[in-house]
Amino acid sequence: MRSLLKIEGITKIFGGLTAVNDVSLTANQGEIIGLIGPNGAGKTTFFNILTGIYKPNAGRILFEDQLISGMKPFQIANQGFSRTFQNIRLLKEKSVLENVQVGMFRKTKAGLWASILALSSVKKEEQETIRKSLEILSLVGLDGMDEEISGSLSYGNQRRVEIARALVSEPKLLLLDEPTAGMNAEEVEEMSALIRKINANGTTVILIEHNVAMVVDLCDRLAVLDHGVKIADANPDEVIANPAVIEAYIGKDQVEEVSSFVEN
Ligand SMILES: Nc1ncnc2c1ncn2[C@@H]1O[C@H](COP(=O)(O)OP(=O)(O)O)[C@@H](O)[C@H]1O
């Protein structure tokens, strides 16, 4: 297996708090990796370091054997990174299509507003962008919804628009921060199927999830963060049987209480 992303010993300190503590992780080409852990474990901070939003206090990141830590977010995006955010970030008054088109300009230095302004003047590029955006909307299951106002869509469909926006630049690596947050069981199933489809098209995926059942079923590998430290990294069945992981989730006291209850 070819390693796509190699994270070596990254640490991020906020004031007195070590949010990410000496974490290493390798993502191989074609994998789906789940990143789990209790609230405040440092998962989102970890993504923010990968995408260049935060500079790590220590450690380095290699993407396709090239050093990317220290690069600016748009430079990292240019290497083939895309992400979605924990809180949906759509231009709610804009159409679905416009929101997806924005993803094509993520890579440029001009930034969001300059990109939107440039749309009207760059006709040929715009045609190509629209074609590509419609193709991606169909992939994520939003066929025929391109003219809808984004804010009027169901929560699940707004998440799909975000993913479409992240995919339109054809990333090699897709980072999803809690893609199923706020979804019902049926929407979670659909999201799993969508992630599988994206992965089958050749995109490596790392997703942060609170839904453990979903990631156990979906992922090739799970990494667990607790208080900024990686406490497990293995295949899903192994990870959920790991006592340190169970303890991180429900607390040491409860583990002892439950095991003594079971033993008696
Ligand atoms: N910009 C920031 N400044 C200070 N503290 C932060 C910042 N971002 C995150 N943190 C803190 O870092 C810890 C990890 O947060 P986060 O990465 O959001 O956790 P998770 O996504 O696993 O729930 C938390 O204690 C959080 O309050």
Ligand SMILES: [Mg+2]
């Ligand atoms: Mg988070």
